[in-house]
Amino acid sequence: MAVLKAFKAIRPRKDIASKVAELPYDVMSSEEAREIAKNNVYSFLHVDKAEIDLDKNINPYDKKVYEKANENLNKMIDNNILVQDQKNNFYIYRLTRNGKSQTGIVGCTSIDDYIKNKIKKHEYTRKDKEQDRINHVDICDANTGPIFLTYKYNEKINNIINMWTEKEPVYDFTAADGVRHEVWVIDGDETIKNICDLFKNIDSLYIADGHHRAASAVKVGIKRRKENPNYSGYEEFNFFLSVLFPHSDLNIIDYNRVVKDLNGLSVEEYIVKVSEKFNVDVYEGEGAYKPSYKGTYGMYLNGKWYKLAAKKGTYNSDDPVDKLDVSILQNNLLAPILGIDDPRTNDRISFVGGIRGLGELEKRVEKEDMGVAFSMYPTTLEELMNIADAGKVMPPKSTWFEPKLRSGLFIHKLR
Template identity: 85%
Template structure:
């Protein structure tokens, strides 16, 4: 039984939505954010990356940064750039990229569902990244970026959403990256109740993206509970901002790997070792090699692409993590041959989201004659959910979701 709750969103004035809405804070550096926002006083980066409005010598985690974020958020509200709805609503948020749409319901989910594992995770979080967002949420007194959740497709929920999308759209704009963003407001109490009741029949929600934002929102909620020992459970700090998509809508794209060197091996020695666990074939195509099924990989080495296919019997585990392509590559090539023992901490490996194209892999290898890159077949939603259901954690950089949800379209105040 998953809890979904309507809320009074703070959201942009209709004519400013495209100027306010921005990519999530964690997909860009401070320098990139400053450049993106320099000619846009409405940009939500002034809230999510408030260091861009301070002296560059101020530490990213200084309290001044979070206080500036709160100041900028309140200024946007005071200047009617952002306006709070007068009643509790749900919202529909549709993103369209390359002709494919994904349609989610925006509302608030429960910190208790997170704590009780009804909202399931598949990644570890880092305490320093958690603390950053804890400070941001607590000092701004708001969830400023939504958590990207998914659930197993439900016909009845889908039918309600499709009917409501025939009504007037409140935001409809295409961002600079070509992604179209559309929003509808569900303001009918009967419809809201029906949707929330249908989610009570959903066994689990799964975090697709936003593990640090989710963990931080929950910890702020726990902190507020300690500060308010007589809390009823109905207060806003018991819930956090989420967008819930049916799993059938979502698209995971490849998350590729680049290793700086061959770990002291010659090309011939390296290929010989790889051939013990993988069938290796030179790829004669003109384009970069993109794997077409599970268990296959592209490898860019010495100015040419190779096709790799894992040999039968290389792995026999029933563990859903061990069966992932990223795990097979890590356990049978990256660790034993290239010496990448811990991809989370080893500085010889880097990860490149497939949205940047396979040409980026070639470029990075050419910058270092001894480098090697691997193009991956994308992890599936089913694999992600199986691992989360088993209470396990995926290897780092296993999934890359596109398109990215925009921050600034919905803000949830904690009181």
């Protein structure tokens, strides 16, 4: 049973929604955010990365940054850039990239469902990143960025979405990266109740993206409960902003790896060692090698692309984590040969989202003096859900979801 709650969204005026909406705070640096928002007073980066409005030398985790975020959020509300709806609604959010759409319901999910593992995780979180968003949510008194959740396809929910998306959207714009964003408001009380009832029949929700935002929202909710010992459980701080997509709509793309050097090996020595666990063939095709099926990898080394295929015995078939392609590469090559024992902390490895293309891997090796790059076959959504159901976690940088949800289209106040 999953709890989904309607809410009074704070959201942009229709005429400026495209100017407000921005990519999530964690996919860009402070410098990039300053450049993006420098001529746009409407940009939600003034809230999500408020250090851009302070001295360039300020620590982005300074309390003044969170206080500036709160000030900017309230200013956007006071200036009628953001307006709060008068009643509790659900919303439909559709993103379309390269002709493929994903359509989700925007609402608030329960911190208790997260605590009880009805909202399932597949990644570890870092305390420093959690603390950043705890401070942001607590001081802004709001969830400013949605958590990206998924659920197993439900035909009745899909029928409701199809019915409401026949109406004219309240927002419809295409961002600079070519992604089209459409939003509809579900304001019918009977439909809202029906959606709530349908989600009660869904056993589990899965975090696709936003583990740190989710963990932080929950910890702020727990903090507020301690501050309000007579809480009823219905207060807004008991819930956090989410967008829920059916798993059939989602697309995971490759998350590739680049390693700085060959760990003291010559090219010849390195290939001999790799050949113990992988079949290694020079790629004779044009351009870069993009793996087309599980268990294969591209490797860019010394100006050439190679095709790697994992040999039998490189993973434990009973462990859903061990048989991930990212695990096979980590356990049989990155750790034992290249010395990348902990990819979370080792500064010799970098991760490159597939959205950048495989040319980025060649560039890193050729122009940035890296040693070797690997192109990956994407993790599947079924693998993600199986691992979450087993109560396990994936290795770092196992999934990259595109397109990214925009921040600023929906804000959830905690009171």
